[in-house]
Amino acid sequence: MSGPRRDPDMVRPYVRTQGRIRAREDVRLESVVIAATGPTDTLGPDARRVMRLFAGADGGLAVADIAAALELPPSTVRILVSSLMDSGHLSSPVAAIDDQPDFDLLQEVLRGLRSMV
Amino acid sequence: MDFAPWSDRADRTDESAGAAGTDRPVTYVPATVTRSAKIVVAGGFGVGKTTLIGSVSEVRPLRMEEPITQASAGVDDLRGTPHKTTTTVAMDFGRIHMAGGRIALYLFGLPGQSRFQPLWEDLAEGALGCLVLADTRDLDASHDALGLLDGAGIPYAVAINTFPGSPSYPEAELREALALDPATPLTHCDARDRTSSLHALITLTEYLSEHRSAALLETRR
Numbered sequence: 471m472s473g474p475r476r477d478p479d480m481v482r483p484y485v486r487t488q489g490r491i492r493a494r495e496d497v498r499l500e501s502v503v504i505a506a507t508g509p510t511d512t513l514g515p516d517a518r519r520v521m522r523l524f525a526g527a528d529g530g531l532a533v534a535d536i537a538a539a540l541e542l543p544p545s546t547v548r549i550l551v552s553s554l555m556d557s558g559h560l561s562s563p564v565a566a567i568d569d570q571p572d573f574d575l576l577q578e579v580l581r582g583l584r585s586m587v
Numbered sequence: 588m589d590f591a592p593w594s595d596r597a598d599r600t601d602e603s604a605g606a607a608g609t610d611r612p613v614t615y616v617p618a619t620v621t622r623s624a625k626i627v628v629a630g631g632f633g634v635g636k637t638t639l640i641g642s643v644s645e646v647r648p649l650r651m652e653e654p655i656t657q658a659s660a661g662v663d664d665l666r667g668t669p670h671k672t673t674t675t676v677a678m679d680f681g682r683i684h685m686a687g688g689r690i691a692l693y694l695f696g697l698p699g700q701s702r703f704q705p706l707w708e709d710l711a712e713g714a715l716g717c718l719v720l721a722d723t724r725d726l727d728a729s730h731d732a733l734g735l736l737d738g739a740g741i742p743y744a745v746a747i748n749t750f751p752g753s754p755s756y757p758e759a760e761l762r763e764a765l766a767l768d769p770a771t772p773l774t775h776c777d778a779r780d781r782t783s784s785l786h787a788l789i790t791l792t793e794y795l796s797e798h799r800s801a802a803l804l805e806t807r808r
């Protein structure tokens with residue numbers, strides 16, 4: 471089976487968000503972010519909506535959760551979250567020190583799924 | 588930490604409305620979560636993607652919408668300017684927490700049509716792998732998804748979703764009809780059933796684990 475070719479006519483609408491046009495590679499749809507602190511008055515309206523979601527939050531949200539809550543395209547939210555991480559408004563949750571150093575995501579997922587049945 | 592499927596919860600009080608009022612409700616990721624992972628669920632229209640995600644998700648499944656623009660090709664283009672049409676592609680997703688609440692596993696559903704390729708790139712990036720759902724009444728509907736996955740080099744397993752009236756075929760015939768690699772797992776599931784859906788995900792994840800060991804051996808040679 472040969473691989474599909476990119477259809478050049480199929481594009482997403484061009485987006486420019488907070489001066490960024492591309493998402494950071496480490497900001498994916500499933501990436502969880504938590505709110506850090508910082509003044510939000512210089513942010514654009516969509517970025518401010520993102521930060522408002524975290525007001526009083528007792529946990530994080532993935533890019534996909536933010537896109538669903540704000541009804542924004544996920545590709546736009548990836549970029550918004552990227553710039554909010556650049557500016558220090560959002561950050562990644564940090565693993566506790568007692569986390570195993572050889573923490574293997576795939577094995578943990580397999581173990582987790584098996585424990586559910 | 589104890590999590591139950593969202594549909595089993597009597598209270599479902601974990602949904603708090605966004606402060607902006609108009610935003611849709613969000614369920615925060617527990618503060619214990621420091622890692623996340625993603626599995627994509629693909630397949631043709633109506634094959635049971637949303638159902639499977641809803642069966643296993645611990646939070647109410649949510650939906651994102653991505654507009655994609657297509658310059659229409661065809662006879663119209665021979666005269667005048669090309670028409671642009673915007674299609675909105677809906678992607679639903681759910682979430683499972685595991686490893687004592689340290690991991691959030693996201694499950695994303697996406698229709699398998701190859702014209703949605705721009706979305707595949709966002710979804711596929713960093714995915715552990717993909718579960719392809721297929722219906723024996725229309726096996727051809729799976730070809731687009733399988734072609735995209737082969738092209739992108741994303742490992743996958745196939746689960747035949749059993750519908751009333753779906754013909755059953757011997758495994759060898761199914762493999763041939765789907766043009767599956769002999770190593771690709773082929774299983775059955777009922778997407779409406781949580782345990783059955785989890786077994787399909789376990790089959791995929793076991794394969795991913797073996798697949799990775801094989802890939803590591805390959806690079807050491």
Ligand SMILES: Nc1nc2c(ncn2[C@@H]2O[C@H](COP(=O)(O)OP(=O)(O)OP(=O)(O)O)[C@@H](O)[C@H]2O)c(=O)[nH]1
Pocket residue numbers: 630631632633634635636637638639696698748749750751776777778779
């Ligand atoms: N009998 C049976 N019915 C199923 C199964 N999975 C889904 N269904 C039914 O099939 C219909 C379509 O299922 P969905 O989960 O909406 O399918 P989908 O792949 O998300 O569909 P689209 O998003 O429209 O492409 C629903 O009415 C489901 O109740 C299954 O395993 N067995």
Ligand SMILES: [Mg+2]
Pocket residue numbers: 636637638679696
């Ligand atoms: Mg669906």
